Amino acid sequence: MYAILDIETTGGKYNEEGITEIAIYKFDGHKVVDQFISLVNPERDIQPFVVNLTGINNNMLRNAPKFYEVAKRIVEITDDCIVVAHNAQFDYRILCTEFRRLGFEYIRPTLCTVELAKDLIPDQPSYSLGKLVRSLGIPVTDRHRASGDAIATVKLFKMLLDKDTQKSIIQKSIKLTPKHQLEPKHLNILSDLPSVTGVYYIHNAEGDIIYIGKSNNIKKRINQHFTNSNRKSKKIQAAVHAVTYEATGSELVALLKESEEIKRVKPILNRALRRTTFTHALYSFKDENGYINLKIDVSDGRKKPITTFSNRESGKSFITKAVEEYSLCQKLTGLYKTKTSCFNYDIKACEGACIQKEPAESYNKRVEALITKNSYSNKNMVIIDRGRDIDEHSAILVENGVFRGIGFFNLNYQINNIEVLESIITPMQNNRDTQHIIQSYLRRNKRLKVILF
Known part of the structure; x- marks a missing residue:
């Protein structure tokens, strides 16, 4: 739990400043759960330059509570919390100075x-x-003003949590928060978890991540870990000390984060070398007559695929639909083995590429349209998906066919301005797994908004 705060002061000599306004937002890593905002009578004059900067003057504070009147509330709202501030050394020093004056x-x-x-x-x-x-x-x-700056710090801190791919902030929080020193029961852990889409992290007593998973319903998935009797679940049940999570809103973002973080963190209860989630791929080649042929084959890391599949059946289903949608030849897509015409030509559903009746140029245009749609090779695009809140969206950035990373935005200008977009994006690794995840998700979710640039 975090107490994100901002303090406005009178200015003046070091350690002689007084607080004029304080705002504290109690933040659980996902949302604000409590808040305290108050003007404070500092019992000393405010420096003129501070009045000009903040707009807070001596008259405004004449009837405001003095620090000793709000001190108890500050202690309560920050109890068991890590204090977060922009330039925390200053805010924390001021707060400690005021409490020291009270003998606390x-x-x-x-x-x-x-x-x-x-x-x-x-x-x-x-x-x-x-x-x-x-x-x-x-x-x-x-x-x-304290409230405005504190809210901006909350939003900044939320973005920093997104960008903290090493999870050092969260792991430090688990170690430092006193209430986590006693091992919580599974029911207590479950009571704090939401039924949202995201990535979850299972920690041991040292705060170390021992398991990473992804789910469309985090609470339900953790409950399964706690109730299943298989070997992995029993190890989780014995070692779990806390469960943290990162809501994503988007299943695609959750899949990408899970894949990346398992590779980087290598949690002890995740398989150290996860078998690839795709086994087959779609490849193309030109035959001796100049026609582009398509073929579903076992995935080969030495070849560049158009797209990939979890199994051969999935690939065959894809190519069967593509034959119908793009009026392709069954023979040239590997669905119908023959030395003459394919079955579809016999029923007048194929234009005769199988027997060179249709010119290669016109046939290849349709094949190229299929390839372009299902491969993001050399494309510059942003995939827009659901965000964590109703007014937020997620952005998946691909530059020149290379997956760059993910981010979240509230305002359209954040993605229309490439410099701002690159700032909010958390960089991630581009590899065969991420390519498969993105291509597979785009195939299954045809209504996704994709911005090309």
Whole structure:
């Protein structure tokens, strides 16, 4: 659990500043679950430049509560939390100073979004909150007021969690959060999980990830792990200490993240070398008469496939539909073995490419249309799918036929501006697995929005 906060102060000499406004949003990694916002009477004058910056003046604070009146609420809302702030060293120092004046030692673990952003989103022109969120397309209102800046920090932190592919933030959280020191029962773990699409991470007592999975219903899938009696489930049941998750909204994003993170993290209870999820592929070649032939064959890493399939039956089903949709020849697609005309020609459903009656040029145009539609080779495109919230979408970026990564956006200009788009995208590896996942998903979800650029 995180307490994401922002503090406005009077300004002045080091350690003599007073708090004029504080905003705290309790964030569980997915949504805000509690909040506290208040002006504070600092019992000292505000520096003129601060008045100009924030708009908060001495008159506004005359009837505001003093710090000792809000101190208990601050302690309660940040209890068992990691304090997160943009330039956390400053905000945490101010908070500790105010509590010290009351004779109370305030101690919380902290995370700084400036440091995290420099590590996870490198090469930004500026890491000041205003300029950084603007460059990432994150909307911000009430700049230099505690609530506006704290909300912007919540949105920034959510993006940083997405980009933290090593899951170091979450693993640190599990180690530091006191309530996780006692092993929770399975029912307690389940009660905190949602029935959403995403990727889940099963941790041991040290916070280490021991298993990664993907599901369209995370709560249901974890319940299956806890109730099944197979060998893997029993190992999970014995070792589980906490379950974290990353909602994706999109099944495609979940599939891609699961594939990438199992390869990188190599959790002890996932198979170390997962067998490839596709065994067959669609290949093309030109015969001696100049006709493009299609063939479903065992997947060969030395050859470049048009698309891939989980098994031969899936490939055969695909090519059967393609023959009908594109009026292709059964013989030239490997569905009908013959030395003469194919069956479809006999019933006048084939134009005669099998016996060179149809010119190769006109036949090949239809084959090329099939290849273009089912291969994203050399394409620049963004696949738009569901997001985690009703007003959010996911974006899967492919540049020159190479899968670059995934991100989430709320505003259309974030994907129409290529610089902003590349900033919000979390880079991921391009490999045969990702190509298969994307192509297979596009085949199954024909209504997906795809933007070519």
